[in-house]
Amino acid sequence: MGKRVGIIGVGQTHHAxxxxxxxxxxxxxxxxxxxxxxxxxxxxxxxxxxIGNMDHFENINxxxxxxxxxxxxxxxxxxxVTTGGTTGTTVGACGYYHCASGLFDVVLAVGWEKNSESDTxxxxxxxxxxxxxxxxxxxAIGPLxxxxxxxxxxxxxxxxxxxxxxxRDRNNALNNPYAHSxxxxxxxxxxxxxxxxxPIKFLDMCPRSDGACAVIFAVEEKAKRLCAKPAWVHASVxxxxxxxxxxxxxxxxxxxxxxxxxxxxxxxxxxxxxEFDVAELYLPASTCGVxxxxxxxxCEHGEAPKLVRKGTFQMDGELPINPSGGVISTNPIGxxxxxxxxxxxxxxMGRAGARQVENVRKALxxxxxxxxxxxxxxxxxxxx
Amino acid sequence: xxxxxxxxxxxxxYEQNKPETFAELVYDVTRRxxxxxxxTRDEVDNVVSVSSDFWDGRTISSMAISDASGxxxxxxxxxxxxxxxxxxxxxMRILSGSFGVTLVCAHHKGTESNMNGITNCxxxxxxxxxxxxDAVSSAALQARRYMTRYALKEEQxxxxxxxxxxxxxxxxxxxxxxxITVEDVMNSRKLADPLKLLDCSPVSDGAAxxxxxxxxxxxxxxxxxxxxxxxxxxxxxxxxxxxxxxLADTRALKDAARRAYxxxxxxxxxxxxxxxxxxxxxxxxxxxxxEGLGVCEDGRGCEYLExxxxxxxxxxxxxxxxxxxxxHAVQVAGLAELAECALQIRGEAGEHQxxxxxxxxxxxxxxxxxxxxxxxxxxx
Numbered sequence: 180m181g182k183r184v185g186i187i188g189v190g191q192t193h194h195a196x197x198x199x200x201x202x203x204x205x206x207x208x209x210x211x212x213x214x215x216x217x218x219x220x221x222x223x224x225x226x227x228x229x230i231g232n233m234d235h236f237e238n239i240n241x242x243x244x245x246x247x248x249x250x251x252x253x254x255x256x257x258x259x260v261t262t263g264g265t266t267g268t269t270v271g272a273c274g275y276y277h278c279a280s281g282l283f284d285v286v287l288a289v290g291w292e293k294n295s296e297s298d299t300x301x302x303x304x305x306x307x308x309x310x311x312x313x314x315x316x317x318x319a320i321g322p323l324x325x326x327x328x329x330x331x332x333x334x335x336x337x338x339x340x341x342x343x344x345x346x347r348d349r350n351n352a353l354n355n356p357y358a359h360s361x362x363x364x365x366x367x368x369x370x371x372x373x374x375x376x377x378p379i380k381f382l383d384m385c386p387r388s389d390g391a392c393a394v395i396f397a398v399e400e401k402a403k404r405l406c407a408k409p410a411w412v413h414a415s416v417x418x419x420x421x422x423x424x425x426x427x428x429x430x431x432x433x434x435x436x437x438x439x440x441x442x443x444x445x446x447x448x449x450x451x452x453x454e455f456d457v458a459e460l461y462l463p464a465s466t467c468g469v470x471x472x473x474x475x476x477x478c479e480h481g482e483a484p485k486l487v488r489k490g491t492f493q494m495d496g497e498l499p500i501n502p503s504g505g506v507i508s509t510n511p512i513g514x515x516x517x518x519x520x521x522x523x524x525x526x527x528m529g530r531a532g533a534r535q536v537e538n539v540r541k542a543l544x545x546x547x548x549x550x551x552x553x554x555x556x557x558x559x560x561x562x563x
Numbered sequence: 564x565x566x567x568x569x570x571x572x573x574x575x576x577y578e579q580n581k582p583e584t585f586a587e588l589v590y591d592v593t594r595r596x597x598x599x600x601x602x603t604r605d606e607v608d609n610v611v612s613v614s615s616d617f618w619d620g621r622t623i624s625s626m627a628i629s630d631a632s633g634x635x636x637x638x639x640x641x642x643x644x645x646x647x648x649x650x651x652x653x654x655m656r657i658l659s660g661s662f663g664v665t666l667v668c669a670h671h672k673g674t675e676s677n678m679n680g681i682t683n684c685x686x687x688x689x690x691x692x693x694x695x696x697d698a699v700s701s702a703a704l705q706a707r708r709y710m711t712r713y714a715l716k717e718e719q720x721x722x723x724x725x726x727x728x729x730x731x732x733x734x735x736x737x738x739x740x741x742x743i744t745v746e747d748v749m750n751s752r753k754l755a756d757p758l759k760l761l762d763c764s765p766v767s768d769g770a771a772x773x774x775x776x777x778x779x780x781x782x783x784x785x786x787x788x789x790x791x792x793x794x795x796x797x798x799x800x801x802x803x804x805x806x807x808x809x810l811a812d813t814r815a816l817k818d819a820a821r822r823a824y825x826x827x828x829x830x831x832x833x834x835x836x837x838x839x840x841x842x843x844x845x846x847x848x849x850x851x852x853x854e855g856l857g858v859c860e861d862g863r864g865c866e867y868l869e870x871x872x873x874x875x876x877x878x879x880x881x882x883x884x885x886x887x888x889x890x891h892a893v894q895v896a897g898l899a900e901l902a903e904c905a906l907q908i909r910g911e912a913g914e915h916q917x918x919x920x921x922x923x924x925x926x927x928x929x930x931x932x933x934x935x936x937x938x939x940x941x942x943x
Contacts (some may be wrong), residue, residue: 181660235614240684244930247803256798258648263623280658306623419639422630
């Protein structure tokens with residue numbers, strides 16, 4: 180059987196709309212250096228690397244090869260994984276499997292993006308089937324607007340419910356020095372912000388950022404020796420079940436339901452709302468912070484608005500979600516999922532600074548992308 | 564450590580201007596690889612796709628094929644790079660204990676793509692790209708450096724093309740089976756000095772798939788004859804900028820090979836390996852990589868090639884399938900090599916069966932001029 184694996188170091192850049200001071204390779208080097216510092220390691224301690232981003236944003240072919248100087252991967256094993264929006268969690272999972280396989284002891288996983296160099300929506304648009312769906316499901320907002328409209332119609336959720344989530348995440352970001360967008364906003368501010376695609380408004384939606392994140396995974400023996408309090412990987416599951424948006428279920432989030440159900444089974448989670456102490460979720464829009472709570476099995480279908488209104492997911496609530504400010508505050512796309520994993524790991528390691536939730540034993544991290552695909556990683560303070 | 568086996572393989576015929584979509588190609592090889600393994604989709608618990616947004620001209624390249632690869636309800640991920648790296652990730656996922664049976668699939672439609680533009684984008688955007696450099700012109704630099712360092716001749720490289728196109732005459736899947744002479748290669752159109760058209764692999768369309776299984780599942784699901792064990796693997800990358808490397812130095816390949824040989828217990832590759840599929844995107848690469856693989860001393864690959872060591876009936880048959888020179892679907896290439904090695908070990912390579920094969924080597928490349936290598940040892 181495979182080895183047990185822990186996260187022993189996390190590093191990320193200070194994310195920004197436009198990093199004119201650094202190239203992509205330099206941004207990667209920043210995150211790698213910070214992760215090594217966080218783990219008190221040097222590059223010589225790293226046995227293998229894995230990297231990911233989305234090709235069409237920066238127009239770099241063979242990113243794993245181009246990034247070698249920034250990764251410190253010269254004369255080391257390295258390859259690239261990429262799955263669109265889920266790339267960050269895909270990279271995290273790949274770092275995990277490197278170690279769990281027993282082939283490598285200490286592995287560096289890196290996600291990055293320099294979206295200021297890209298035509299982000301145009302690049303995303305080409306994921307849809309060119310003949311059938313590109314015209315109406317092009318870009319990131321369309322499918323998200325569609326799914327929340329359907330959810331509102333089915334269960335009476337409101338635009339205000341989403342605005343509560345938006346205000347929560349944006350205000351949480353004030354406690355995160357790495358966040359790209361740090362602004363104090365009220366529910367009113369969100370509701371009054373310009374409409375992008377009904378019912379999603381400007382302050383509901385994620386930005387695009389320049390930034391990178393690096394996470395260091397290690398096999399049990401090494402993790403115990405190198406780190407006082409590793410964040411152990413309890414489960415890593417993905418479901419990328421759809422090729423066409425037209426095949427999706429719209430009143431719930433099917434891939435998130437399937438991925439989280441499987442991950443909970445593997446990690447022995449039976450009551451996720453009670454058992455998780457914190458969650459870092461890839462919520463590309465605040466609307467997802469309403470609807471997808473059903474699909475994470477926190478409640479029955481349609482019950483999420485009640486929990487949101489009750490404050491269940493606020494910093495002082497039963498299950499704080501996105502203490503980092505989440506994706507609507509920071510979104511270097513290829514890194515975004517890995518930031519969720521890194522932030523969740525820091526919460527367990529007690530290194531989350533002003534956004535630290537007290538005594539975190541179990542943390543949930545998710546990724547989202549592609550054709551409404553979902554990745555789930557569960558981390559714990561105790562060995563799995 | 565638990566062992567992992569290849570229990571099923573499939574490849575399309577390699578052609579130009581294939582009318583099928585990516586998804587149709589992947590569906591075809593997925594279905595046939597499962598058939599070859601004698602299992603159904605239900606027995607596969609995860610999928611690794613190998614594809615590239617650049618070559619597909621479509622972002623999130625795996626989105627076009629997740630249904631076709633049978634990934635619904637399963638864990639699927641994507642390696643962007645050569646198929647040998649995709650198979651490596653497939654094996655890692657099994658060794659982790661999370662999965663029992665991995666389908667690895669790769670697709671490529673080179674004839675819908677723009678080779679020059681796409682490979683130009685593999686170079687530094689600020690300094691190098693504006694030179695117009697691409698896979699062919701950078702390979703020409705490497706060929707020239709290799710010739711200079713070891714006093715080699717273009718005619719010696721041409722022999723690789725003659726051999727591999729000749730081998731392809733026995734492989735019904737190859738794109739360009741041809742009986743040609745050194746003179747034909749020398750007289751073919753010059754693309755980038757010293758490389759001529761027939762020194763370069765052809766842009767091709769195709770797909771390949773492998774079914775990998777953990778030892779327990781492999782023994783339950785498949786017959787002894789179909790099981791080919793993955794005995795060793797290693798990968799390693801050199802520096803990115805061509806100017807930071809000596810292009811005739813194969814140190815990254817040597818490191819990858821060292822890792823694979825150590826894992827598989829190979830001490831003398833020339834004696835212990837019965838057949839090799841080596842990444843011959845350009846003719847000169849075959850002897851250069853054979854040196855890096857430790858099959859012969861540095862600088863002497865061409866000499867042994869001339870002596871017939873790597874011929875179909877030579878001491879170590881290299882690229883009996885016809886190699887990439889006869890059909891090169893980028894990224895599919897490494898997976899096709901692994902499929903070919905598996906067939907050789909199973910004794911099912913048909914007319915290009917290179918005698919009795921116990922141990923085989925497959926070798927894939929990522930990046931320009933062989934920046935990164937992945938070496939596999941397969942056996943019975």
